[in-house]
Amino acid sequence: MQLEAKDIGFRYDDGPWLFRGVNLSVEPGEVVGITGPSGRGKTTLCRILSSYETPLEGTVTYNGAPIPKKGYHPVQMVLQHPEKAINPRWKMHKILHEGYHPDEELLALLGIEQEWLTRWPHELSGGEMQRFCVARALGQNTRFLIADEMTTMLDAITQAQIWHAVSEIAKKREMGIIVVTHEVKLMQRLCHRIIDFSG
């Protein structure tokens, strides 16, 4: 159940190559950190791994085969800005239940309160919204979670709460996590190994 990227290369339109020959593999239950200066394509690599972009060179395989184009995607991504990742005209319960119905236990673990479900996105703080985005990405069939600066906008207490919950779930389900962050201390806390993505 391994996620593997082989010789990935990507560029936008006719621009210069953002990166070429990138190799990465993540085992179930493994927490891998990706660090590097901004603008070198960390986010783009994450988007390729979760099939939001198609690589121009190389392949992404899950379990040795290409990721199926239909059905639930085993690699789910959580972005830095929750306010840009949710529909501002939907109430929170609709956003949360778009893909599946998370159970009470998961909601409790992430500290999502029942009362928040009837609110609009703008009535929640960034930290509260991000909990929904995390819950939404943690469907039963998620095998790998990509956290692209997932807690960068949050205060230390909320950051620790969300990571404790995600780590617990990952351990229970043997889920792999890719952590993209500039915060060295956080990376050292969470990751089994760290990849330097200096391009």
Place this chain on the structure above:
Amino acid sequence: MSILEVKNLSVSFKQYTAGLKQTNHKVISSLNVTLEAGEILAVVGASGSGKSLLAHAILGILPSNASVSGVITFEGEELTSARQKAVRGKEIALVPQSVNFLDPLMHVGSQVRTSVKKGDAVKAQRAVFERLHLRQEVEQMYPFQLSGGMARRTLLSTAMVSGVKVIIADEPTPGLDPVVIKEALDQFREFANQGCAVMLITHDIESALQIADKIAVFYAGTTVEIAKVEDFLGQSEAIRHPYSKALWRALPQNDFIPIPGSQPHPSALPTGCLFAPRCEMATPECWEAQPDIRNLRDGMVRCIHAT
């Protein structure tokens, strides 16, 4: 003399609940901060604690359903809405939190040049881009072509070339790599050393500790503690308020242990101390009335138990 002073600030939002029924949500209550010339004040706290609203209240750019009470003075004179308009971008600059504040249809180089008031705009813009590690071709790009970190550096550049006296930087560092963060912070320090002042709104306590002189900790729309930076270095004994202590303990470089629960919503604030529902030290009197902010060991704290 303090360059900017905020006294007893309250901000509330009027909202429609059902039909024509309106309610008032108090999102900032009795908040006090002062900013001295030559000083960097870091404002830290959870998201939704009113940090950005404070910045917007100072600049007078709150939405129309907000009502503000309290006094804000700039260089000793009250900052009325007419004066806010006059000083905005000329004396006080904001580095906005959201990268959506960039003009999507304008090259970013030109955007930065429009805020240069004196001297050669192109030269000033190129100098600041070089300092923040933005390549020269970036000035010909549109915001959608930039990465998150590059967009944030463009926002920073705009404030830095503007020649103002006060910069209010709302979360200027997330998504930047350590080298660029250091450059940006050094530039703030130099700016303050010239007799100007910076209000650095951030949740990144680590960067705040590197350059700030004072730290103001916000919780649920009020200041719970104002302390010298030294109090936050080393172990947490010198920290006064239990919320500040919890924040310190939750940092990845410390214990990484969170306290449970979340900040109360403005529509359901507790009657007593705003932190009481999550506080280990809470006693029955904490639930009775919100404590006043008081002086303690060369700092300020809003807690009856703090020593």
